[in-house]
Amino acid sequence: ILGKWNGREFSASYGATLPELFACGRSTRKLSLNSLPPRFVVRPEWGSAGHGVLVIVEGRELRRDEEVPGDVTFGSYARSRGTAGRYLVEEFIARDNDAPQLPVEYKCHVFGDMIAGIEVIDRDSPGPHRVTKGYFRPDWTQFDEPMDTSRPPVDVNLPDPPFRNAMIDLSGRLGATIGTYMRIDFFPGKSSFVFNEFSSAPNIKRPMYTPYCNDLFGRFWERTRIR
Numbered sequence: 001i002l003g004k005w006n007g008r009e010f011s012a013s014y015g016a017t018l019p020e021l022f023a024c025g026r027s028t029r030k031l032s033l034n035s036l037p038p039r040f041v042v043r044p045e046w047g048s049a050g051h052g053v054l055v056i057v058e059g060r061e062l063r064r065d066e067e068v069p070g071d072v073t074f075g076s077y078a079r080s081r082g083t084a085g086r087y088l089v090e091e092f093i094a095r096d097n098d099a100p101q102l103p104v105e106y107k108c109h110v111f112g113d114m115i116a117g118i119e120v121i122d123r124d125s126p127g128p129h130r131v132t133k134g135y136f137r138p139d140w141t142q143f144d145e146p147m148d149t150s151r152p153p154v155d156v157n158l159p160d161p162p163f164r165n166a167m168i169d170l171s172g173r174l175g176a177t178i179g180t181y182m183r184i185d186f187f188p189g190k191s192s193f194v195f196n197e198f199s200s201a202p203n204i205k206r207p208m209y210t211p212y213c214n215d216l217f218g219r220f221w222e223r224t225r226i227r
Contacts (some may be wrong), residue, residue: 004045004088007198011184014173016195019187020091028078028087033059033068036089042078045086048199049206052082057092057100063123093187093194103187104133105196106167110175110182111220115168117143119183120158134158135213138168147213150206163193180224181217 008018022040023031031042033056042054055062061081068077078087093103107119118140120133135147140160161167171184185196203209209217 002046002198002200004043004197005086008088008195011170011174011195011198014170014177016170017189017192018195019093021088022091023089024087026086027075028083029075031073031075031078031087031089033074039092039094041090041092042083043088043090044083045088049203052078052084054078054081054083055092055102060100062100062102093189096190106161106186106188106193107202108167108171108184108186109217110171110178110184111217111224112179113172113176114220114223115171115175116217116220117147118164118167119147138164140164143212143216145212146210147216148208149210150208161188161193163188167193181221 005024008021012018019041022036024045025031028042036056038059039057042052042056044052047053050063053063056068059068060066061068064081068074072080095101095103102123105121105123107121109116109119115138118136118138120136122133135143136158137143167186174184175182181200183199183202185199187194187196
């Protein structure tokens with residue numbers, strides 16, 4: 001299920017809301033801006049850490065904060081940014097104000113049917129890198145200690161998302177079938193939460209979890225193993 005296409009199909013079978021699919025194919029060579037809406041996302045079917053992902057809004061690529069050049073084909077531009085092989089072109093999930101910004105992400109760390117925590121990331125926060133806004137328990141209380149070693153914790157009170165209970169319910173049902181650890185990612189849509197992707201080994205090339213987080217997640221892992 002880790003491929004982007006399989007992830008869509010699997011989550012949809014459990015009732016997940018998906019971003020609209022505009023196109024898919026084996027190679028980005030024939031991709032043309034003329035055949036796509038003004039706002040869309042291109043994702044390799046396989047990949048991690050956002051490699052090869054393009055978020056295009058009115059001719060600008062938001063992840064890299066650059067204009068899409070007009071002197072080359074869009075397919076050539078996509079390949080130059082690492083979008084190779086099979087790909088999907090999906091709906092851009094906008095923020096409530098429709099601003100040209102990357103959406104906030106809610107990442108559920110799931111062990112079987114148990115949700116250990118919800119990580120919230122805002123990639124459009126100030127600074128050169130994405131900002132982890134917080135880690136929350138399923139009841140939306142913050143953890144006692146920092147969970148992330150890669151940057152200082154952000155002192156911010158994030159509002160409880162209106163879709164939290166439904167997101168937890170869906171994550172639990174997906175996790176129960178998967179039967180092991182999985183990070184399940186969502187975007188906040190205007191009327192509901194929208195499935196993004198699965199990740200079975202997040203940040204494996206950039207260890208970032210604190211001893212407190214490793215201990216906490218490790219206890220969930222042990223509970224999953226003995227079931």
